Amino acid sequence: MKKDRPLILISNDDGVAAKGLNELIRFLRPLGDLVVMAPDAPRSGFACSITCHTPVSYELVHEEEGLTIYKCSGTPTDCTKLAFYTVLDRNPDVVIGGINHGDNSSVNVHYSGTMGVVIEGCLRGFPSIGFSLCDHDLDADFAPLERYVQRITMKVLEEGLPALTCLNVNFPKASSFKGVKICQQAKGLWVKEWIRRKDQEGLVFDIAGEFMDTDADCELNDHWALRNGYVAITPTTVDATDYEMVKRMKDWF
């Protein structure tokens, strides 16, 4: 690798074959050298999980000037951790998760394997960005995202991000966007989360659900931005401390 080009580490949770990953690679090729370490199969909803009880492995899938692609048997977070330990010969300038097939805004940040990649990059001290498109279709149209993904990535390469802060970027399903909004995580909760059915083993449950916004009209929210045709960038912290509550609890015990 030429050392004067930015180094971009990429992973995702939809797996190495996903269209979203391969579109991301295409968008970012002009911006730097890419190293991809992606799960060998879809691992949606894996959050920041790590593989504790079995070993993981990886193998080279593709190599050309400025682009190396590996697949890994582990979770999205494993992929990210393992890339640092095995295949990177220098620190990345940015760590990117995505492009996810599906919405990772609002509380989904907690369940998202894509954001698992991003949180891991951030915890290690590197500027990190997650890109997600609100469209689960395997053949979703990512073309409208190209110039936004490039612009946001270039901005982060130029400006960096503060320690402990990463970006959760979500795109509405649309052929064009009204612009970018810097957002807060919308408040709300998943309801009707399970579909109950009988199979040969007995009663089983498939995850499903509808999201119920509890502050749907707040224009500061990522959900509002997405519903209204904007690209939603939610600055996200990996410091989960509730500092206000630290103060309030001082006299609890």
Added chain:
Amino acid sequence: MKKDRPLILISNDDGVAAKGLNELIRFLRPLGDLVVMAPDAPRSGFACSITCHTPVSYELVHEEEGLTIYKCSGTPTDCTKLAFYTVLDRNPDVVIGGINHGDNSSVNVHYSGTMGVVIEGCLRGFPSIGFSLCDHDLDADFAPLERYVQRITMKVLEEGLPALTCLNVNFPKASSFKGVKICQQAKGLWVKEWIRRKDQEGLVFDIAGEFMDTDADCELNDHWALRNGYVAITPTTVDATDYEMVKRMKDWF
């Protein structure tokens, strides 16, 4: 269930057979009616992951007055979500994860299945607490925790917790504690995370690691508290928005 007693929903990530879970049940029996929905096998490091591609199921393990125990094929978060959908006949007064065999302080909040339970309870709007002991031993001694677990749970039952805030409570491995500290999440990162070895499939990697504190001497931190013999309570938010960065990014695009 008698409706005048508090209802406590419990899950964990070490599985239904873990000593930590069964000690927690013993400690909390005097405080309320308990419903346990725990993984049917150990699922450490599962974070907030959800099972997207296969169905999950559960079954009754044990039932007596004031205590019902189920085991579930899913992740800790699945267990929590499924309990709400299937076995609870009213809202819990508190949701509790643990007692974990191992430390969930500092950045481990992101990887912890125990905290997956707690974050899920909190996202659904219920006061939620995670208890963890810094001892991975399957036969760890939980007895010194009893009165702290009871006191913290009673306090939360009395006072509640603010929306979007849960508690991450960690105990040092010790026969007694110096008291309770209300803490911040210690900053730092995992290093030397993989052990490389050859098996019949070729080169594989087992997760391991050492934690490197980057602000080790800060007396406000959960790691400091644990190292110095205190019970560390870290108030934890499920709103991951970095509000300071929202302001700073207003002129980025």
